[in-house]
Amino acid sequence: MAMSPTPEAIVPDTEPAAKRDVSSWLPTVRDTLLAIALALTVGAFLVIVSDEQVIDAFKDLIAYPGSFLIYAGDIVKYSAEAVWDAYSALVRGAVGSGPALQRTLERSAPLICAGLGVAIAFRAGLFNIGAQGQALVGALAAGYVGFTYDLPAGIHLVAAIAAGLAAGAFWGGLVGWLKATSGAHEVITTIMLNNVARFVVLYFLAKEAFQKHNSDNLITPPPMDSATFPTVGGLHLGIPLAVVAAGAVWWILDRSKLGFELRAVGANPDASRTAGMSTTKVYIMVMAIAGLLSGLAACMTVLGLHQSVTDQVVGSVGFDAITVALLGRATPLGTVLAGLLFGALSAGGLGMQASAGVPPELIQVIQALIVLFVAAPALVRNFGRIKRRRTKKSSVETEGAVA
Amino acid sequence: MTDVLTPPAATAPEPSEPQVRDRADVRRQVKLLMVLGIVLLAEIWFKLKIDDPQVSHLFKGPRTLENQPVEFSGTPISWTAVAITVVALLLAALNRYPRRVGGVVLSVLVGLGFYGAFLMWAYADPSGAFAPAITSPIPGTIRIATAIVFGALAGVLCERAGVVNIAIEGQFIAGAFFGSVFSSFAVANIAAIPIFWCPVFGMLGGILAGVGVAALLAFFALRYHVDQVVVGVVLVAFGYGITSFLLGQIPSDQKATLNNPQLLETVEIPVLHKIPYIGEPLFGQNLLVYVMYLSVPLVWVLLFQTRWGLRVRSVGEHPKAADTVGINVNRTRWQAVLLGGVFAGLGGASFTLNTGAFDKEMTAGFGFIALAAVIMGRWHPVGAAFAALLFGFLQNLKDQLGILGDKVPGDLLSALPYLATIIAVAGFIGRVRPPAADGQPYIKSD
Numbered sequence: 001m002a003m004s005p006t007p008e009a010i011v012p013d014t015e016p017a018a019k020r021d022v023s024s025w026l027p028t029v030r031d032t033l034l035a036i037a038l039a040l041t042v043g044a045f046l047v048i049v050s051d052e053q054v055i056d057a058f059k060d061l062i063a064y065p066g067s068f069l070i071y072a073g074d075i076v077k078y079s080a081e082a083v084w085d086a087y088s089a090l091v092r093g094a095v096g097s098g099p100a101l102q103r104t105l106e107r108s109a110p111l112i113c114a115g116l117g118v119a120i121a122f123r124a125g126l127f128n129i130g131a132q133g134q135a136l137v138g139a140l141a142a143g144y145v146g147f148t149y150d151l152p153a154g155i156h157l158v159a160a161i162a163a164g165l166a167a168g169a170f171w172g173g174l175v176g177w178l179k180a181t182s183g184a185h186e187v188i189t190t191i192m193l194n195n196v197a198r199f200v201v202l203y204f205l206a207k208e209a210f211q212k213h214n215s216d217n218l219i220t221p222p223p224m225d226s227a228t229f230p231t232v233g234g235l236h237l238g239i240p241l242a243v244v245a246a247g248a249v250w251w252i253l254d255r256s257k258l259g260f261e262l263r264a265v266g267a268n269p270d271a272s273r274t275a276g277m278s279t280t281k282v283y284i285m286v287m288a289i290a291g292l293l294s295g296l297a298a299c300m301t302v303l304g305l306h307q308s309v310t311d312q313v314v315g316s317v318g319f320d321a322i323t324v325a326l327l328g329r330a331t332p333l334g335t336v337l338a339g340l341l342f343g344a345l346s347a348g349g350l351g352m353q354a355s356a357g358v359p360p361e362l363i364q365v366i367q368a369l370i371v372l373f374v375a376a377p378a379l380v381r382n383f384g385r386i387k388r389r390r391t392k393k394s395s396v397e398t399e400g401a402v403a
Numbered sequence: 404m405t406d407v408l409t410p411p412a413a414t415a416p417e418p419s420e421p422q423v424r425d426r427a428d429v430r431r432q433v434k435l436l437m438v439l440g441i442v443l444l445a446e447i448w449f450k451l452k453i454d455d456p457q458v459s460h461l462f463k464g465p466r467t468l469e470n471q472p473v474e475f476s477g478t479p480i481s482w483t484a485v486a487i488t489v490v491a492l493l494l495a496a497l498n499r500y501p502r503r504v505g506g507v508v509l510s511v512l513v514g515l516g517f518y519g520a521f522l523m524w525a526y527a528d529p530s531g532a533f534a535p536a537i538t539s540p541i542p543g544t545i546r547i548a549t550a551i552v553f554g555a556l557a558g559v560l561c562e563r564a565g566v567v568n569i570a571i572e573g574q575f576i577a578g579a580f581f582g583s584v585f586s587s588f589a590v591a592n593i594a595a596i597p598i599f600w601c602p603v604f605g606m607l608g609g610i611l612a613g614v615g616v617a618a619l620l621a622f623f624a625l626r627y628h629v630d631q632v633v634v635g636v637v638l639v640a641f642g643y644g645i646t647s648f649l650l651g652q653i654p655s656d657q658k659a660t661l662n663n664p665q666l667l668e669t670v671e672i673p674v675l676h677k678i679p680y681i682g683e684p685l686f687g688q689n690l691l692v693y694v695m696y697l698s699v700p701l702v703w704v705l706l707f708q709t710r711w712g713l714r715v716r717s718v719g720e721h722p723k724a725a726d727t728v729g730i731n732v733n734r735t736r737w738q739a740v741l742l743g744g745v746f747a748g749l750g751g752a753s754f755t756l757n758t759g760a761f762d763k764e765m766t767a768g769f770g771f772i773a774l775a776a777v778i779m780g781r782w783h784p785v786g787a788a789f790a791a792l793l794f795g796f797l798q799n800l801k802d803q804l805g806i807l808g809d810k811v812p813g814d815l816l817s818a819l820p821y822l823a824t825i826i827a828v829a830g831f832i833g834r835v836r837p838p839a840a841d842g843q844p845y846i847k848s849d
């Protein structure tokens with residue numbers, strides 16, 4: 001389909017198991033690391049040009065060109081200091097301490113879940129921009145069960161999660177159903193349903209049953225303790241659930257009949273229909289699963305972090321999930337790694353803002369650049385051309401068309 | 404060739420004998436009957452719910468001493484709407500519902516009737532002491548739709564050339580930021596530019612930003628064959644990030660000179676703006692709106708009446724064939740994408756030049772609405788423009804009805820433009836066919 005990335009374009013070639021040894025993954029790993037380095041370099045440049053000391057030194061340099069060397073030296077020194085301050089704060093904020101590591105994992109878990117939802121839809125040839133809306137209705141449903149009903153501890157948690165998953169799956173399945181029955185393009189319907197979800201949530205938040213006691217704001221009470229994930233050493237148990245979800249998605253994609261069908265439909269819907277598969281079933285199922293995973297992401301936030309539900313509760317997880325899935329090349333393992341990276345960058349960005357005064361938007365820029373550079377291996381290899389010449393990799397993988 | 408490129412509105416053939424009607428045709432009739440039935444029931448319900456049909460309107464313009472609300476009875480309008488719908492329903496029941504142009508005209512009439520009947524219900528029997536008057540929907544529709552039309556034109560140009568443009572939102576946000584910066588900078592620092600032309604300088608800034616993002620899209624998609632959807636998504640995230648970052652870098656004492664744009668002034672077009680009822684809202688607008696009026700036919704002429712347009716469409720449909728006859732595929736695509744950037748940048752600039760200072764993420768997903776308009780308009784500039792206007796109309800309806808209080812719940816009303824788009828796409832547009840080579844990089848084989 002036009003608006004969806006062709007699955008074969010972002011998914012690495014599925015080679016026979018025999019050939020799947022370490023060496024075939026090395027180029028991918030190398031390109032990804034190069035891309036991250038390149039993105040961080042551009043980020044460093046932004047840090048430098050926004051550093052006040054560097055700007056002052058530069059102004060002095062313009063004003064007194066006579067003492068060029070002094071001010072040029074200052075610029076270099078201040079630049080190095082600014083970059084070191086920013087990036088050391090980034091690393092410290094992401095993995096430098098127990099709480100930092102905890103924040104990284106807490107932020108990674110919803111990204112991984114929602115990213116898996118986008119990824120599995122990609123594999124069926126569907127571009128799911130709707131993770132945001134699916135997560136939002138999931139958060140509302142999970143939160144509602146969490147703060148309204150008074151149930152025994154374990155059952156309450158399961159019920160709240162089930163409500164979140166069901167709401168997300170319904171919101172996603174709607175897209176699949178519309179696509180299957182009327183051919184409505186999923187890009188349109190997911191964009192529109194994101195907005196509808198926001199207003200549906202706002203509508204319910206204004207209702208008495210959803211209001212926090214003694215509050216005029218549109219905010220619900222936080223979920224009861226019996227409905228939240230138990231914590232072990234500060235980490236809530238929703239986080240391992242994200243890994244379980246990744247395993248489940250891997251099983252669905254690689255080991256189940258549905259996975260085979262959805263990959264076939266992604267590769268060529270007409271051929272799959274001719275071969276006797278029901279594209280209707282595949283579209284509805286895959287979008288429901290995608291919505292379910294987004295709902296799980298919402299559970300991580302609401303039930304894992306004791307959050308009250310507002311229309312902002314899931315942040316921008318649905319949109320970040322798209323970049324996570326693209327960076328992870330729409331594979332379960334890749335999505336987990338990409339989610340961890342983005343979670344670390346996001347947690348580190350907080351540290352960077354707090355201790356080095358670097359605006360958190362810089363992280364957004366770096367994240368975007370990483371995905372861009374990962375998607376353009378030829379460009380990145382041009383930057384590291386010397387390396388490539390030395391290793392003399394087979395010329396097949398370097399896109400010969402780049403002339 | 405042209406027929407292939409513009410799929411006809413109704414795919415079902417004219418049934419010469421009723422006995423051999425295919426299933427798609429029957430399904431179409433059933434769908435029509437159901438929709439018209441619901442419309443008719445709703446219209447009758449609206450009518451029966453009215454106690455006092457007196458309403459007032461302010462179609463001539465804002466309330467002034469001379470221009471007072473005009474009272475009239477809503478009953479004829481309600482019954483006319485019912486009558487039109489009954490006629491349409493009968494035609495559909497007899498399978499005589501007109502096709503092509505006639506069908507569009509009849510459907511628009513039914514839609515207008517429904518709109519009228521709905522308004523009569525919504526404005527009659529005001530709940531408070533203050534009875535709001537019905538105002539013209541045109542100014543608000545155009546104000547909201549301007550950016551979406553520009554964005555949709557950018558999308559059409561790119562996709563006709565075979566380059567998927569998800570990055571419209573990124574072009575919008577960049578255009579909005581640099582439109583504001585250029586306009587503010589011109590006011591504060593360039594004395595040579597008269598105050599009226601400062602926002603026009605801002606439009607130039609928007610164009611540069613839009614073309615800049617377009618160049619990034621083309622660079623990665625055409626030069627390095629990166630998946631176009633990936634580039635698009637990334638450019639949106641990048642645009643949001645970099646504009647927020649740059650906004651944070653403007654020192655607070657520089658806000659006045661860098662983010663305080665001079666707004667576009669209203670320019671009344673002589674003669675035309677004197678037309679009663681529609682003249683003022685259509686031709687008493689600012690420069691950007693007039694540029695929008697001209698851009699839609701311009702893109703249509705470029706795409707469908709010029710040699711360049713034929714080349715653009717051919718590289719979007721079958722790049723290999725185009726290459727065989729000597730068309731430089733990637734150069735043509737570059738041109739289309741960059742030209743699209745001009746329009747998208749103008750659309751972005753309209754956010755700040757119409758309303759004021761740039762704010763983080765102020766384009767609020769309108770770029771994605773433009774993307775939807777491209778698909779709803781079936782990759783045709785005029786169709787996409789109408790889809791954008793439809794969205795602007797619904798969004799404006801929501802704004803207008805907001806003052807009516809609790810007759811219609813506010814949050815559900817806010818969801819109306821989006822819900823209506825889904826219904827329109829799922830119910831009436833359905834399966835659409837994009838340009839055949841949309842999204843596929845062209846790699847020349849030796």
